[in-house]
Amino acid sequence: MSVLQEISQNVKSIKQLDYAVLARRANQIQKELSQGVRKPYKELIDLCWGDPHSMDVKPLTFVRQVLAACVYPELMSSHKLPLDVRQRAQWLLGRCDGGSVGSYLAPTGIPEIVQRMSESIRRRDGGVPCNPDNIFISPGSQWSLTVLVNNEAPLRTGILTPVPCHVTTIMSIKSLGAAVIPYFLSEEHGWALQVEELQRALESAKGGCNPVALYVINPGNPAGYVQSRKSIQEVIQFASEKRLFLLADEVYQDCVYGKNSEFVSYKRVLAEMGPPFSDTVEVASFHSVSKGFMGECGLRGGYVELVNLDPNVVKYIFNLICKDSTTPVLAHFAMDLMMNPPRPGDPSYPLYNQVRNAAKHQEHVVNSLPGFSCQPVEGGAFVLPRVFLPPRAIQKAKEEGMQPDTFYCMRLLEEMGVLVSPGCEYGQKEGTYHIRYNIKNKLHFITT
Amino acid sequence: MSVLQEISQNVKSIKQLDYAVLARRANQIQKELSQGVRKPYKELIDLCWGDPHSMDVKPLTFVRQVLAACVYPELMSSHKLPLDVRQRAQWLLGRCDGGSVGSYLAPTGIPEIVQRMSESIRRRDGGVPCNPDNIFISPGSQWSLTVLVNNEAPLRTGILTPVPCHVTTIMSIKSLGAAVIPYFLSEEHGWALQVEELQRALESAKGGCNPVALYVINPGNPAGYVQSRKSIQEVIQFASEKRLFLLADEVYQDCVYGKNSEFVSYKRVLAEMGPPFSDTVEVASFHSVSKGFMGECGLRGGYVELVNLDPNVVKYIFNLICKDSTTPVLAHFAMDLMMNPPRPGDPSYPLYNQVRNAAKHQEHVVNSLPGFSCQPVEGGAFVLPRVFLPPRAIQKAKEEGMQPDTFYCMRLLEEMGVLVSPGCEYGQKEGTYHIRYNIKNKLHFITT
Numbered sequence: 001m002s003v004l005q006e007i008s009q010n011v012k013s014i015k016q017l018d019y020a021v022l023a024r025r026a027n028q029i030q031k032e033l034s035q036g037v038r039k040p041y042k043e044l045i046d047l048c049w050g051d052p053h054s055m056d057v058k059p060l061t062f063v064r065q066v067l068a069a070c071v072y073p074e075l076m077s078s079h080k081l082p083l084d085v086r087q088r089a090q091w092l093l094g095r096c097d098g099g100s101v102g103s104y105l106a107p108t109g110i111p112e113i114v115q116r117m118s119e120s121i122r123r124r125d126g127g128v129p130c131n132p133d134n135i136f137i138s139p140g141s142q143w144s145l146t147v148l149v150n151n152e153a154p155l156r157t158g159i160l161t162p163v164p165c166h167v168t169t170i171m172s173i174k175s176l177g178a179a180v181i182p183y184f185l186s187e188e189h190g191w192a193l194q195v196e197e198l199q200r201a202l203e204s205a206k207g208g209c210n211p212v213a214l215y216v217i218n219p220g221n222p223a224g225y226v227q228s229r230k231s232i233q234e235v236i237q238f239a240s241e242k243r244l245f246l247l248a249d250e251v252y253q254d255c256v257y258g259k260n261s262e263f264v265s266y267k268r269v270l271a272e273m274g275p276p277f278s279d280t281v282e283v284a285s286f287h288s289v290s291k292g293f294m295g296e297c298g299l300r301g302g303y304v305e306l307v308n309l310d311p312n313v314v315k316y317i318f319n320l321i322c323k324d325s326t327t328p329v330l331a332h333f334a335m336d337l338m339m340n341p342p343r344p345g346d347p348s349y350p351l352y353n354q355v356r357n358a359a360k361h362q363e364h365v366v367n368s369l370p371g372f373s374c375q376p377v378e379g380g381a382f383v384l385p386r387v388f389l390p391p392r393a394i395q396k397a398k399e400e401g402m403q404p405d406t407f408y409c410m411r412l413l414e415e416m417g418v419l420v421s422p423g424c425e426y427g428q429k430e431g432t433y434h435i436r437y438n439i440k441n442k443l444h445f446i447t448t
Numbered sequence: 449m450s451v452l453q454e455i456s457q458n459v460k461s462i463k464q465l466d467y468a469v470l471a472r473r474a475n476q477i478q479k480e481l482s483q484g485v486r487k488p489y490k491e492l493i494d495l496c497w498g499d500p501h502s503m504d505v506k507p508l509t510f511v512r513q514v515l516a517a518c519v520y521p522e523l524m525s526s527h528k529l530p531l532d533v534r535q536r537a538q539w540l541l542g543r544c545d546g547g548s549v550g551s552y553l554a555p556t557g558i559p560e561i562v563q564r565m566s567e568s569i570r571r572r573d574g575g576v577p578c579n580p581d582n583i584f585i586s587p588g589s590q591w592s593l594t595v596l597v598n599n600e601a602p603l604r605t606g607i608l609t610p611v612p613c614h615v616t617t618i619m620s621i622k623s624l625g626a627a628v629i630p631y632f633l634s635e636e637h638g639w640a641l642q643v644e645e646l647q648r649a650l651e652s653a654k655g656g657c658n659p660v661a662l663y664v665i666n667p668g669n670p671a672g673y674v675q676s677r678k679s680i681q682e683v684i685q686f687a688s689e690k691r692l693f694l695l696a697d698e699v700y701q702d703c704v705y706g707k708n709s710e711f712v713s714y715k716r717v718l719a720e721m722g723p724p725f726s727d728t729v730e731v732a733s734f735h736s737v738s739k740g741f742m743g744e745c746g747l748r749g750g751y752v753e754l755v756n757l758d759p760n761v762v763k764y765i766f767n768l769i770c771k772d773s774t775t776p777v778l779a780h781f782a783m784d785l786m787m788n789p790p791r792p793g794d795p796s797y798p799l800y801n802q803v804r805n806a807a808k809h810q811e812h813v814v815n816s817l818p819g820f821s822c823q824p825v826e827g828g829a830f831v832l833p834r835v836f837l838p839p840r841a842i843q844k845a846k847e848e849g850m851q852p853d854t855f856y857c858m859r860l861l862e863e864m865g866v867l868v869s870p871g872c873e874y875g876q877k878e879g880t881y882h883i884r885y886n887i888k889n890k891l892h893f894i895t896t
Contacts, residue, residue, distance in 0.1 A: 008601075044471075046545075065520055068516040068519040072512040072513055072515070075516060075523070101746045102747065104745045104746065106471075139587060150456040151456055151458070152456055177599070222726065295550055298778070299778075300587070300774045300776045322624075325747070326587050326748045328747055328778070329747075330519075330747075330891045335755070
C-alpha cells in the first residue's frame with residue numbers, strides 16, 4: 001500500500017489515451033511481423049502522429065548541418081559544409097555561454113536570437129511591430145494555463161476549448177483543476193469556428209465556472225480548417241466583449257494548402273482592427289519548431305508572443321518560466337533557422353527551397369470511399385474524416401468495451417496494418433465517429 | 449487592466465530570484481566593459497551556475513561526435529569520425545522512428561535504450577536488480593511533485609525539504625499549493641543530514657500539514673556533502689517509520705571528490721537492508737545529463753527510477769508523463785552515452801578517459817581568507833562558504849532594501865567583477881550568511 005493513498009482528483013483526471021491501447025497492439029504486430037507471422041500486409045503503416053520524420057519526410061539539410069556543427073564545432077573547419085552553414089553555426093555558438101550548446105539558456109532565451117525572431121514576426125505580420133520583450137521561449141505551453149487558472153476563487157476557472165481538440169490539452173486544463181467549456185467546430189462547414197457557437201458555449205457555462213480564456217487553433221488541428229480574416233475579427237470582437245484572454249495556437253502557420261486560404265495571425269488582425277481592440281484584447285500566440293515545414297518534433301521547443309498583457313501578469317509569467325526554464329539550446333537555435341531560413345543567393349538556398357516546396361505540396365486528395373465523408377483540408381497536418389459505422393459495428397464495439405471509433409481503428413490495424421487514431425480522443429458530436437491521420441505521408445491505405 | 453485580475457496565490461508564490469537582480473547588473477557591467485568603461489577588472493567572471501561548459505570546461509568529444517552524427521547522419525560516411533562513434537550513432541538512430549532525431553519519442557523512451565540504462569544502474573548498484581519498466585525519462589522532475597500533492601485533502605500536503613536547497617525546488621512545491629517543511633543540514637558537521645533534525649522538523653509540522661514525502665539531495669547541492677551508507681540507512685529507517693515517500697536527488701552521483709567519500713545510491717542501501725525496508729519504502733531516484741562529468745545542461749534530459757511504488761500510483765505517473773512528454777531525443781541519446789561510455793579498447797576510449805579524469809580532479813582547495821569559513825567539499829559542483837559580515841555591512845544592506853548576502857554579492861560584482869549567488873536564495877539559519885559558487889572553474893577570486 002503506497003503512502004500516496006489519496007491521489008488528487010486533478011491528477012486522476014489524466015486518463016490513459018485510447019491511442020495508447022492501439023499503439024501497444026501496433027508494437028505487438030510489429031514484433032509478430034518481424035518474427036515471420038503471416039498477415040494480410042507486410043509492413044505496418046503508422047499515420048497517427050504529427051511527426052513528419054517518422055513518416056519518411058526528410059529533415060531540412062540546412063537545419064541539420066547547422067545544428068551538427070553547433071554540437072561538434074570541429075566540423076566547421078571542414079569545407080564540406082557550405083559557407084552559410086558554417087557562418088550561421090559560428091554566429092549561434094558565439095551567443096552561448098562558453099560557446100557550447102551544453103550551457104544553460106537564460107530563461108528568456110538568447111537576446112540576439114529573440115531579436116531576430118521578433119523581426120521575422122514583424123515581416124510575417126506586414127510590419128506590425130513586435131517587441132522582443134514579449135517573446136518567451138519554452139519547451140511547451142502548459143505554463144500559460146498555470147497562469148490562467150485560479151484554484152482559490154469561489155468558481156472554477158473556465159476555458160473555452162474547441163471540439164475537436166488534442167486530448168492532451170483537455171487533460172492539461174483538467175489536471176490544473178480548471179473546467180473545459182467545449183465549443184463545437186462546425187463539421188458541415190469544413191470545421192469552421194462560428195461565433196454563435198462560442199456564444200452558446202459561454203451561456204451553457206454560466207454559474208458553473210468563471211470563463212477567463214478562449215482557446216483557438218488556427219490553422220486547425222486535428223481539423224484542417226484555416227480561419228479567414230473576417231472569422232478572426234469576429235472572434236476578437238467576441239473576446240473583447242466577453243473579456244476573454246485569447247490563447248491562439250498558431251503552430252501550423254506555415255502549413256496552409258487551400259487554394260483560397262491564407263494564414264493571418266491573430267496579432268496582425270488585432271492590430272489592423274485598431275482601438276479599442278488593438279490595445280486591450282490580450283492574446284498569447286504560440287508557435288513551435290515541431291510543426292510546420294520543419295517538423296523537428298524531437299528538439300522540443302517553441303515560443304509564445306504576448307500581446308496587450310498587463311505588466312503585472314507578465315511578471316508572473318517571467319517568474320514561472322524562470323522556474324521551469326527547460327528549453328533545449330538546440331531547439332532555440334532551430335527557432336532561428338525556422339524564422340530566418342537561407343535567402344536567395346546563399347549557398348544553401350537552392351537545396352533548402354527545393355525540399356521546402358516538396359513538403360509544401362504534399363496535399364491531400366479528398367477521398368470518396370463509401371462510408372467516409374471528409375471535409376476539404378486547408379491547412380495543418382491532419383485530416384479528420386467522418387466514418388459512418390453500421391449499427392452492428394457499434395454494438396460489437398460496446399460488447400468489447402471500446403468506443404465505436406476506437407473499435408474501427410483496431411480493426412483497421414489488425415486487418416490492414418494501418419494505425420490511425422480515433423475521433424473520440426479529440427471530442428466529437430454525440431453519435432458521430434471519426435478517424436484522424438496525418439496527411440504528410442504516402443497515404444497507402446486511402447489511395448490503394 | 450488584465451482579464452486575469454486574480455492570479456492564484458500559488459503562482460504568486462513564485463518570486464523573482466535575488467540572483468536575477470545580480471545577473472541583470474552583471475549584464476550591464478559586461479556591456480560597460482565592452483564599451484571601454486574602466487573598472488578594477490577587465491573581464492567578468494560568472495561562478496553562479498552549475499554549468500561547466502559556460503566556464504570553459506570542454507564537452508566530451510565522444511559525446512559530441514555521436515550527437516552530431518545523429519543530427520546529420522551524412523557525417524557517418526566520413527572516416528574522420530572514429531568507428532565506435534559511427535557505430536553508436538547508427539545504433540541510436542536505428543531506434544528512432546524514421547531514423548531521425550526529429551521524430552517524437554514514446555512517452556517512456558526508447559525501449560532498447562532504457563534497457564541499457566537499467567543494466568548500467570544494476571552495475572552501479574553492485575548487482576541489485578533494476579527493472580526497465582520502473583525507469584521514466586523526462587526533461588525535469590516536477591511531475592513527481594504533481595503526483596504527491598493533493599489539494600483536495602483537508603490538510604495541505606507537506607514535503608520535508610533540506611535547508612540549504614535550490615530555490616526553484618521550494619518554488620515548485622509552493623506553486624503546487626503544498627507546504628515546505630524545512631529541515632536544516634548541520635553546517636558545523638560539514639552540512640550533514642541528521643535524523644534528529646528530521647524528527648524536529650516533522651514534529652514542528654504537526655497539525656499544519658500532512659507530511660507525505662522527504663526530499664534528500666545526495667551528493668549535496670548547494671552544500672557539497674556526501675552521505676555515508678550509515679546515514680542513508682538512518683534516513684530510510686526514518687522514512688519507513690513515518691511512512692514518507694523518499695525523493696532522492698542523486699544527480700551529482702558521478703561527482704564525488706572527498707578522499708573517504710563514496711556515492712552509494714538510496715536504492716542500493718535499501719536493497720541491502722532487506723525486508724521489511726527493501727520491499728516497502730518508496731523511493732524515486734533522479735539523475736540527469738546536465739550534471740556530473742557530462743555537464744550537458746543545454747540538452748535538457750534526465751530520468752527517474754521508481755522503487756516499491758504501488759502500480760496504481762505508477763499508472764498515474766505514466767499518464768502524467770504521457771501528457772507532458774517533452775524529453776528531447778538528443779537528451780535521451782545522451783543518457784545512453786553517459787551510462788554506457790566508451791570501454792577500454794574502443795577507439796574513443798583513450799581521449800574520453802583523459803578528459804573524464806581531468807574533470808574529476810578539479811577539486812576545490814578550501815580557502816582560509818579572513819571572514820570566510822568553508823566546510824570541506826566532498827561532492828557535487830558547488831561550495832557554500834559562510835561569510836561573516838560586519839554589522840555596518842548588514843545595516844547598509846537593510847538601507848538598500850537587500851538581504852545582507854545579496855548586498856555582499858552585489859559589492860563583489862561591482863568591485864571585483866565576480867558573480868556568485870547569495871545564500872539567502874537557498875535558505876540558511878537566521879543570522880548566518882553564505883555565498884554559493886561553482887567549483888569547476890578557475891577560482892580566480894579566491895586564489896588570486
